Amino acid sequence: MEFFPISIFQLLFTSILSVIVTGLICVHIWLKSTVGKFYSNERMDGKTVLITGGNNGIGLETIRDLARRGARIIMASRKIDLGNQVRDSIMKETGNGNIIVKKLDLSSQKSVREFADEILRTEKKIDVLIHNAGCASTSNKKKSVDGIEMTYATNHYGPFLLTHLLIDLLKKSAPCRIIIISSAYYKIANVDLSNLNPLDTFPFFLYYVTKTANVMFGLELAKRLKDTKISVLIVNPGMTNTDIFKKVPFPLNLAVKHSFKNAWEGAQTTIMTAVSKKLDGVTGKYYSDCRQEELKSFVKNEVKNKIFWEESVKMCRLRHSDPTI
Ligand SMILES: NC(=O)c1ccc[n+]([C@@H]2O[C@H](COP(=O)([O-])OP(=O)(O)OC[C@H]3O[C@@H](n4cnc5c(N)ncnc54)[C@H](OP(=O)(O)O)[C@@H]3O)[C@@H](O)[C@H]2O)c1
Numbered sequence: 001m002e003f004f005p006i007s008i009f010q011l012l013f014t015s016i017l018s019v020i021v022t023g024l025i026c027v028h029i030w031l032k033s034t035v036g037k038f039y040s041n042e043r044m045d046g047k048t049v050l051i052t053g054g055n056n057g058i059g060l061e062t063i064r065d066l067a068r069r070g071a072r073i074i075m076a077s078r079k080i081d082l083g084n085q086v087r088d089s090i091m092k093e094t095g096n097g098n099i100i101v102k103k104l105d106l107s108s109q110k111s112v113r114e115f116a117d118e119i120l121r122t123e124k125k126i127d128v129l130i131h132n133a134g135c136a137s138t139s140n141k142k143k144s145v146d147g148i149e150m151t152y153a154t155n156h157y158g159p160f161l162l163t164h165l166l167i168d169l170l171k172k173s174a175p176c177r178i179i180i181i182s183s184a185y186y187k188i189a190n191v192d193l194s195n196l197n198p199l200d201t202f203p204f205f206l207y208y209v210t211k212t213a214n215v216m217f218g219l220e221l222a223k224r225l226k227d228t229k230i231s232v233l234i235v236n237p238g239m240t241n242t243d244i245f246k247k248v249p250f251p252l253n254l255a256v257k258h259s260f261k262n263a264w265e266g267a268q269t270t271i272m273t274a275v276s277k278k279l280d281g282v283t284g285k286y287y288s289d290c291r292q293e294e295l296k297s298f299v300k301n302e303v304k305n306k307i308f309w310e311e312s313v314k315m316c317r318l319r320h321s322d323p324t325i
Contacts (some may be wrong), residue, residue: 007295020251027259028181031239035265038272044071047265049274050119050166050175051124052076053133055086058181059244061267062132066274067096074123076104076115076133106133106158107144109316122131125173128274129166131159131180132215136207138247148315149199151229160217161316167323174229175280178221179273182214183234184288187296191216193304196311212299213308215286219295220305222284224325231283233273238289240266295319 032120034308044066054063054075055164063073068092077083089189091097102118105111135154144153163178171177189208192198198206215234241260248256271291273279299305318324 001254001292002155020254022190024223024255024259026176027239029262031259033051034289035238035261036268036272036288037265038268038275040272040276042275042277044069044275046070046072047127048072048074048123048125050074050076050108051130051132052162053078055079055082056245057263058059058237058240058266059130059132060086061263062130062270062274063099064090064094065267065271067099069275070096071128072098072125073100074119074126075099075101077101078103078105078133088206098116104162106162107148107150107153109137109146109157109161112158112161116162118168120164122258123169123174125152126170127173129170129176129178130274131178132270133158133165134181134207134244135204135211136244139202139204139215141203142302143199149201149203149206151203151206151210152197152213152279155207156213156217157312157316159214160312161318163221164316164318164323164325167325170230171228174325176230177274177279178193178230178232179270180214180221180232180234181270182236182286184238186212186215186223186236186299191304191308193307196308196315200263203237213286215295216305216308217300217312218286219300219310220302221224221285221325223302226283226308229281231279233279234286234295235263235269235273236286236288237266237269238245240303242266247259265285 049066049071050309053059055077075083080103087099087101140149142151166270185208189212191213218232218234239260241256242263245256253267269287285292
């Protein structure tokens with residue numbers, strides 16, 4: 001019998017590989033076994049849904065589902081040509097001719113204002129506003145046209161400004177819903193009130209910070225709107241294989257491709273919060289895998305959330321003529 005000696009490096013390599021593969025399989029099994037699905041066939045006829053970032057990923061699957069349910073959909077897209085292509089294919093697929101695309105770059109306050117002006121001019125009501133768009137950067141430090149760190153500008157300040165500019169229309173549309181797409185990773189980050197434009201911070205981690213900002217914004221918004229019939233619901237889609245991870249390097253990209261949810265699965269909780277009549281009147285709650293979950297206490301700090309709100313007003317350069325919330 002021949003004996004093939006294994007070097008220490010081969011042994012190490014094989015062990016690391018086995019750990020990675022076992023880890024991937026475990027994450028895959030865990031995600032697939034816990035994924036929440038929204039089975040209801042409730043309709044959305046006569047409802048207008050405004051959703052940001054619907055050209056791909058979770059937003060696209062949300063639009064596809066809501067179009068099937070008969071909703072009128074306004075897609076707020078940064079890339080208008082791609083938005084038109086998506087609209088055409090969803091119209092063809094679902095038979096819903098009531099989908100329109102409008103230009104919006106959330107990282108630019110001018111673009112947010114122009115978009116909001118057009119919506120106020122053309123729309124009579126919004127039943128559901130879905131703040132879905134989001135971006136994550138791995139390494140490049142980028143500044144928006146307004147001089148704000150790009151991840152913060154897109155994921156928090158843009159939606160914050162847009163909500164203000166549309167609030168009177170939302171009040172007229174009540175009962176209606178505002179849905180904010182955050183992430184379970186809000187738990188690992190912290191909003192630093194002394195640095196709300198962190199241009200020198202490593203952008204990868206800022207993604208998580210902005211997801212914490214989304215929760216803080218959502219809770220303070222719900223509090224400020226408690227006497228209206230506008231509900232605010234916060235969503236964690238769960239780890240989902242979308243373009244947001246397209247720059248993730250090898251071997252982490254293997255986990256994204258082979259372990260994460262697909263976009264349809266990632267969209268289920270957004271769809272539930274937009275559609276389910278069971279959530280009528282519910283506000284200030286956080287949902288994950290189609291179930292309500294308790295938020296960590298550190299994001300429920302009302303003093304901190306109020307200060308963050310007031311600083312966001314300054315950062316968005318809200319004017320005296322703009323609506324206040
Ligand atoms: N995927 C996950 O595992 C995961 C987990 C937790 C939370 N989320 C959240 O889920 C939401 C959707 O993300 P996704 O995973 O579906 O990613 P995605 O496929 O990359 O979609 C993000 C969307 O946001 C749009 N967007 C980015 N920057 C924008 C800007 N400045 N103005 C307007 N639109 C902009 C993108 O438009 P373009 O076509 O122009 O790029 C795209 O349509 C995000 O808020 C994300 O933080 C995702």
